[in-house]
Amino acid sequence: MAPTATTTTTGEQQQHPRKAVGLAAHDASGHLSPIRILRRSTGDDDVAIKVLYCGICHSDLHTIKNDWKNAIYPVVPGHEIAGVVTEVGKNVAGFAAGDRVGVGCMVNACRACESCEEGAENYCARVVLTYNSRDRDGTVTRGGYSDMVVADARFVVRFPDALPLDAAAPLLCAGATVYAPMRRHALGAPGSHVGVIGLGGLGHVAVKFARAFGAGKVTVISTSPAKREEALERLGADAFVLSTDAAEMKAAAGTMHGIVNTASAAASLHPYLALLKPHGKMILLGIPDKPLQVSAFALIGGGKTLAGSCMASISETQEMLDFAAEHGVAADVEVIGAGEVNAAMERLAKGDVRYRFVIDVGNTLKAD
Numbered sequence: 001m002a003p004t005a006t007t008t009t010t011g012e013q014q015q016h017p018r019k020a021v022g023l024a025a026h027d028a029s030g031h032l033s034p035i036r037i038l039r040r041s042t043g044d045d046d047v048a049i050k051v052l053y054c055g056i057c058h059s060d061l062h063t064i065k066n067d068w069k070n071a072i073y074p075v076v077p078g079h080e081i082a083g084v085v086t087e088v089g090k091n092v093a094g095f096a097a098g099d100r101v102g103v104g105c106m107v108n109a110c111r112a113c114e115s116c117e118e119g120a121e122n123y124c125a126r127v128v129l130t131y132n133s134r135d136r137d138g139t140v141t142r143g144g145y146s147d148m149v150v151a152d153a154r155f156v157v158r159f160p161d162a163l164p165l166d167a168a169a170p171l172l173c174a175g176a177t178v179y180a181p182m183r184r185h186a187l188g189a190p191g192s193h194v195g196v197i198g199l200g201g202l203g204h205v206a207v208k209f210a211r212a213f214g215a216g217k218v219t220v221i222s223t224s225p226a227k228r229e230e231a232l233e234r235l236g237a238d239a240f241v242l243s244t245d246a247a248e249m250k251a252a253a254g255t256m257h258g259i260v261n262t263a264s265a266a267a268s269l270h271p272y273l274a275l276l277k278p279h280g281k282m283i284l285l286g287i288p289d290k291p292l293q294v295s296a297f298a299l300i301g302g303g304k305t306l307a308g309s310c311m312a313s314i315s316e317t318q319e320m321l322d323f324a325a326e327h328g329v330a331a332d333v334e335v336i337g338a339g340e341v342n343a344a345m346e347r348l349a350k351g352d353v354r355y356r357f358v359i360d361v362g363n364t365l366k367a368d
């Protein structure tokens, strides 16, 4: 199907003269179709990247379906972008043509606030997300379901040679998002018992990182009985608790030092908080479309902590990639062609993926 022309203004065409092709959703049906888009020229601080792979994060699905009511259509999703450098600006010293690089969830920030100065640009109030965000030049950002991207070098990371780009692409969001809070809150530290709610893209990588951290015990807490065997036999979990089984949940109550919650749909927190030991911590990562409720007693009783965490900083993302390369951590992926993306979204909505779809952009997304 021939790409549709994107809706660009004359101003945007002047600022973004470079033709590219992508996959866009035009409404809350979430149906993705080819689109011509424009990218900026390579600025002095920029890196131009030929996209080879892009992971499909559940946030992409939330966004194109407008679950969060923040979609700026046409949405070109994708923030698990892996590819090779084609051009660098004259101020860029750390990258060169041919380098294996990635772009995750962010492409800009204010660089002046307390968070930016601390190297925590993911908590900048003016953070610019890789897609569906208003950039500083006023244009809407478009993500990695496209054949090329241009990004400020500060927001580009390097893949170690040991990481294959298809299986490493999901680390840019799924991996970084679980790695950062697990390190910050010592979840999965040696001798500790960590639970992971939701064995999906984020969850399965959390299990792998917990193993690599030397956790004393890793328990998957899942709504899917079909995931039990491979959680235990292949992913390295020590235990599997079916959250719909009252006896299994009761047996696990009060046993966990920490829990990583990656559930993509709204579910009562109370049964999960009961799994924590006194003073245990739940890190909330999943972003369901509906607000969550928690009773005071669920936290006060036991002195428990419920903390949110958002993406990861660029330095945490690079640290995570280097750690993953050293410890053999990569995502379990199902590589698909650009033409299969809508079928993949339907399967993702049903949890029918083990455990991350990755689009083979380099070989299957081309301008006609």
Ligand SMILES: NC(=O)C1=CN([C@@H]2O[C@H](COP(=O)(O)OP(=O)(O)OC[C@H]3O[C@@H](n4cnc5c(N)ncnc54)[C@H](OP(=O)(O)O)[C@@H]3O)[C@@H](O)[C@H]2O)C=CC1
Residues within 6 Å of the ligand: 056, 057, 058, 059, 062, 173, 174, 177, 197, 198, 199, 200, 201, 202, 203, 221, 222, 223, 224, 227, 262, 263, 264, 265, 266, 267, 284, 285, 286, 287, 288, 309, 310, 311, 312, 348, 351, 355
């Ligand atoms: N905070 C942040 O910075 C980030 C947040 N996210 C968010 O994290 C969530 C997970 O993303 P991702 O891993 O890509 O999604 P996936 O769809 O790959 O995995 C989500 C998992 O959640 C579980 N789940 C689904 N529905 C329910 C339910 N009703 N109750 C309990 N568990 C449920 C399923 O696991 P099982 O079958 O084992 O039950 C499913 O596999 C999304 O909401 C996404 O938007 C993603 C990246 C960054």
Ligand SMILES: O=C/C=C/c1ccc(O)c(O)c1
Residues within 6 Å of the ligand: 057, 059, 060, 068, 105, 173, 310, 311
């Ligand atoms: O998948 C990652 C999404 C993270 C995210 C963070 C902040 C925000 O406003 C979003 O819409 C998504």
Ligand SMILES: [Zn+2]
Residues within 6 Å of the ligand: 057, 058, 059, 060, 079, 105, 173, 174
């Ligand atoms: Zn994501």
Ligand SMILES: [Zn+2]
Residues within 6 Å of the ligand: 109, 110, 111, 112, 113, 114, 115, 116, 117, 121, 124, 125, 126, 127
């Ligand atoms: Zn800032």
